[in-house]
Amino acid sequence: DAKTTQPTSMDCAEGRAANLPCNHSTISGNEYVYWYRQIHSQGPQYIIHGLKNNETNEMASLIITEDRKSSTLILPHATLRDTAVYYCIVRVVPDSGNTPLVFGKGTRLSVIA
Amino acid sequence: DTGVSQDPRHKITKRGQNVTFRCDPISEHNRLYWYRQTLGQGPEFLTYFQNEAQLEKSRLLSDRFSAERPKGSFSTLEIQRTEQGDSAMYLCASSLGQGATNEKLFFGSGTQLSVL
Numbered sequence: 001d002a003k004t005t006q007p008t009s010m011d012c013a014e015g016r017a018a019n020l021p022c023n024h025s026t027i028s029g030n031e032y033v034y035w036y037r038q039i040h041s042q043g044p045q046y047i048i049h050g051l052k053n054n055e056t057n058e059m060a061s062l063i064i065t066e067d068r069k070s071s072t073l074i075l076p077h078a079t080l081r082d083t084a085v086y087y088c089i090v091r092v093v094p095d096s097g098n099t100p101l102v103f104g105k106g107t108r109l110s111v112i113a
Numbered sequence: 114d115t116g117v118s119q120d121p122r123h124k125i126t127k128r129g130q131n132v133t134f135r136c137d138p139i140s141e142h143n144r145l146y147w148y149r150q151t152l153g154q155g156p157e158f159l160t161y162f163q164n165e166a167q168l169e170k171s172r173l174l175s176d177r178f179s180a181e182r183p184k185g186s187f188s189t190l191e192i193q194r195t196e197q198g199d200s201a202m203y204l205c206a207s208s209l210g211q212g213a214t215n216e217k218l219f220f221g222s223g224t225q226l227s228v229l
Binding site for chain 2: 036041042043044045046049085087093098100101102103104105106
């Protein structure tokens with residue numbers, strides 16, 4: 001699976017949009033981009049995933065650049081409960097078998113009141 | 114609550130003792146994963162099951178570690194002769210199965226192991 005690069009930490013004011021970048025310049029055509037987050041003392045939580053189109057769900061939006069070498073996770077109105085470590089993961093989803101999620105160190109997002 | 118439960122939440126043991134953790138996945142999920150996480154690091158993959166079959170093991174999973182998933186339902190992870198380096202959070206996750214959407218993992222809250 002392709003390697004990802006994320007900033008170590010970011011701050012965001014409560015109520016503002018949090019934009020979390022992820023670089024995956026070696027991504028290949030069949031690799032998906034997944035985002036998970038981990039709130040303190042809990043297991044990781046799935047947020048969103050995409051292949052090449054932008055995606056939106058009730059938690060966040062995922063913007064993938066046209067060349068797919070980077071993406072941005074957007075939390076439109078960050079709250080204090082969004083304070084967490086956010087992981088960007090690139091992964092092949094095979095037709096059969098499995099490729100486990102490989103987590104990096106992620107970005108520690110602090111939402112400030 | 115994700116629907117994946119792990120027991121116990123915390124375990125303190127002395128070096129050399131054996132410990133066993135249990136994971137109950139979401140009932141209709143075919144796949145079950147074990148991860149380990151140490152402070153400041155992301156979770157590291159240990160092993161996964163498709164129903165009752167253990168299909169992949171990381172080289173992190175030494176001979177002292179064994180995992181089972183009898184009948185394809187709950188799973189246990191046993192660590193024999195624990196060492197201080199085994200101190201970590203052990204996370205269990207489950208997923209529905211094949212495909213990018215079905216492969217969304219649902220994690221439990223983990224078992225925090227401290228080896229004294």
